[in-house]
């Protein structure tokens with residue numbers, strides 16, 4: 535019987551592939567095939583057999599190349615843990631030294647390659663509705679297709695009722711303490727906690743203190759504007775009672791020398807809009823891509839966001855928009871590390887990269 539030790543790592547990154555609906559593929563499980571990621575018969579004598587997979591739909595997928603995945607034939611991010619250190623790039627290599635640092639445009643956005651942008655939030659640019667300051671940070675103007683991000687700042691009092699129609703809404707509290715009322719049900723929520731609002735539900739923010747209650751709201755798929763409601767419908771989905779998730783050291787996943795913790799994910803009913811919080815040590819990641827669209831908020835520390843031909847500084851409070859398939863690398867230049875929170879959509883695993 536073949537064991538894990540008999541499996542050869544064909545590559546440390548998955549293979550991007552476009553499946554054809556109805557076709558059956560034979561994924562190489564042994565790692566020896568010269569026609570990766572598919573079987574060429576080289577497994578003979580190893581006791582390992584290829585995995586037959588019939589595609590039910592035409593779709594873009596990442597097929598596991600390290601052969602360590604727990605979800606064969608698809609990548610589950612296991613390649614990130616093949617070494618103790620997350621794959622790094624040298625920011626001082628001759629090629630990287632030639633990449634220029636760019637400044638933000640007048641709207642506070644530094645525009646990198648392929649629609650990737652670093653957005654700085656200027657408090658004076660907020661619009662007001664009652665006690666709520668608000669602004670769209672990421673939207674159609676950035677080329678976003680799958681998600682938009684709004685910044686909400688609630689002064690003392692109760693905010694107007696906010697909705698995003700039939701979309702998933704993923705909230706994150708970046709400062710302050712208060713309550714989020716979702717479809718008539720009230721949840722206390724603290725700094726660095728995430729919350730999930732189901733499609734069709736609305737929410738408001740409550741702040742009893744003097745310090746502003748700062749909340750990011752990601753709408754998935756993209757919403758171009760906030761819907762303001764006169765009253766909140768009491769249509770809370772009782773089948774999914776847990777909606778707020780805070781930091782929990784025991785819920786951390788490792789990824790090389792990094793960690794991340796899922797906040798809003800399928801464990802609380804959000805299958806395709808996923809929020810995670812994680813740390814990045816002093817380092818520059820090897821450039822890579824994702825199949826999901828991502829918004830990333832820098833919570834502490836500073837660094838630099840790189841694409842093929844441009845880079846821009848990032849610091850606490852900034853937001854990064856990352857389109858699907860855009861090559862990128864986030865560098866932390868802070869000896870104390872960088873804390874980030876991200877929303878990916880559509881996707882359920884932020885460690886899957888290629």
Ligand code: FES
Nearest residue numbers: 562563564573576
């Ligand atoms: S060659 Fe690897 S499973 Fe067939």
